[in-house]
Amino acid sequence: MDSQSLKGLSLVALLFMLSLAACTPDAPDAAPVVMQLHGQTMGTSYSVKIINPPPGLSQTQVENGLQKQLEMVNAHFSTYLSDSELSRFNANPSTDWISVSEPLLKLIQTALALSRDSDGAFDITVGPLVNLWGFGPEIRAEHIPDEAQITAVLARCGYQQLHTRNNPPALKKDHADLYVDLSAIAKGYGVDRLAQWLEQHQVKNYLVEIGGEIRAQGKNAQANSWQIAIEKPEAGKREVWRVVDLDNQGLASSGNYRNFFEINQQRFAHTIHPKTGWPVQHALLSATVFHANSMTADALATLFMVLGREEALSFARQRNIHTILIEQTPHGLKEWSSF
Structure with a gap:
């Protein structure tokens, strides 16, 4: 996935792992077996850490298995690869039904369901607006777009203009230049795919991360829950806000405190x-979401940054979603939690 795409611009790297370095217990013969992998994918980095892998599962097997999963995700959902299934759909000028794979159909249906549930605050067709404001791959904007430009681009966006069909799997767009970008959900989906592969191969203790989206299962090298540091949302700094435990959960975050520009002191x-x-003009700086899967956490973190603190908390509490929001107030940073 293109690192300049929507979710990439949402600063998914709010989180960093405290547990990437294995610690050895006091007794040398009790030292855990630690397997670590890392690399590049979706225009960002990924890392996997496994504690005490099952006998017979080699690092080469894990590397090859996970690489196949990552290649599949890119082949379906990347906007960075011109020959991906999503890129071909975006480039297709037809407004008739276009046959697609089951994975692409299901992920888009998941995204559209959240769009409906949020009354359009989450929208996978918003990419042209991101570009208009200079947050896409183009050169950063030096002026505010005028209303006529915004209105014209808005007409090309809108999740209501994208339709799905189950049998046979297909997508349909209302106009030829509708552009779909799954960056706000695909990295989380990729994390879940890697986690699923690990669990299918009897891995009990793991931490998977792609571009800041995380899923953890079991225990770390110290036989404790995996510990994740939430970053203090201040531009130009890398400080810990607080540490949370993660076990059998996905976690994702988005933030507005690094990727911005100022014109006339605004x-x-x-x-x-x-x-x-x-x-958005609200004071919410970061949103961290805990969920059973990373895919949903990924999408919700973006949604909450659109909604702002009050609406995000209301949305989360009504649906029993655990989120931590950090907002700028006149007296400094303040944390809000839905639980």
């Missing part, structure tokens, strides 16, 4: 509201 952050076409 700040414009990269999170664009799909309904207005303008960058």
